[in-house]
Amino acid sequence: MxxxxxxxxxxxxxxxxxxxxxxxxxxxxxxxxxxxxxxxxxxxxxxxxxxxxxxxxxxxxxxxxxxxxxxxxxxxxxxxxxxxxxxxxxxxxxxxxxxxxxxxxxxxxxxxxxxxxxxxxxxxMWMYCNPVIRKLKGLVADGAIGEVRSVQADFGLAGPFPPAHRLRDPLQGGGALLDLGVYPVSFAHLLLGEPSDLTARAVLSDEGVDLQTGALLSWESGALASVHCSIIGGTATSASVTGSLGRIDLPSGFFHPDHFVLHRDGRDPEKFLADPADGPRSTLRHEATEVMRALRAGETESPLVPLDGTLAVMRTLDAIRERVGVRYPMEAASEDHT
Incomplete structure (x- = not known):
């Protein structure tokens, strides 16, 4: 290969x-x-x-x-x-x-x-493979904004989606959280790891899926993340990470950005732009390239999207759903079968 x-x-x-x-x-x-x-x-x-x-x-x-x-x-x-x-x-x-x-x-x-x-x-999780996101993560890891204090991210679509749509269908795992909220939650995990605790609230549909969900995640370090998702309101779909020495802001479409702005205390804002050679912001090719790199290297998982990280995100999504009362019919059927 x-x-x-x-x-x-x-x-x-x-x-x-x-x-x-x-x-x-x-x-x-x-x-x-x-x-x-x-x-x-x-x-x-x-x-x-x-x-x-x-x-x-x-x-x-x-x-x-x-x-x-x-x-x-x-x-x-x-x-x-x-x-x-x-x-x-x-x-x-x-x-x-x-x-x-x-x-x-x-x-x-x-x-x-x-x-x-x-x-x-x-x-x-193509967001993790995006070169701009990788640059942001590197800057945060190198202390460009000091110790991370808070993360904010949202993803909302205006809809409205009819009850028959897959986003409203419990049998297809419908709702805002798993379809859209996975991005804000994954962004927080990328920068802070798995939270130690969380609270959450949601508005549920008649079918029992979440129309919009908000969660506050917390870490032992004292860091907090506010994440929100919706299928009943088009949000800015932006994100930011604030540290003890500054802040990084991501524009609308934060999960596939073409730039971000670094604000450091006592300095002018710095705009980091995507390299034109990396292609358009909407491309999925970065994750495909990472898969092929890993396969050629004989790796069984990617360091950019490690399996432990994926499992941690799923645990957080489970915890949010438990707090807001979203449970899918096939989960109950699976538990009854076992």
């Missing part, structure tokens, strides 16, 4: 799968060789759109395809455990969309599967 192209399989054919595949086909060291959907018609249409050689009408055939180096799982998060698990059990390496799973228990199962088989596994 050190010299040949990395061969990708795409599992699911929705919007995020299309966006990721569009970026993949532009990478000279990547090749998309197969796609799978629960519908043969959908798989065929996706394959024709992107010039993919093999189209499967069920997931198992893709998982069994030994001509694939890594599978990108792009189903709704309610199906991540089943889809990624199927691929890992078949010996495939996996890049799995976020939220990584429905809950921490499912995430732990996937991590155990990957480690048991020596397979690569990574959450598709």
């Amino acid at each position: 050190t010299e040949k192209k990395v061969r990708w399989g795409i599992l699911a054919t929705g919007g995020i799968a299309a966006a990721f595949t569009a970026d993949l086909v532009d990478l000279p060291d990547a090749e998309v060789v197969a796609v799978a959907s629960r519908s043969q018609e959908s798989a065929d249409a996706f394959a024709e759109r992107f010039g993919i050689g093999r189209a499967y009408g069920e997931w198992g055939a893709l998982a069994a395809d030994e001509d694939i180096d890594v599978v990108y799982v792009a189903t709704p998060h309610s199906a991540h455990r089943a889809a990624a698990g199927l691929c890992l059990e078949a010996g495939r390496n996996v890049l799995c969309e976020k939220a990584f799973t429905l809950n921490a228990r499912e995430a732990e199962e996937l991590v155990a599967l990957a480690k048991g088989r020596g397979s690569f596994l990574m959450e598709a």
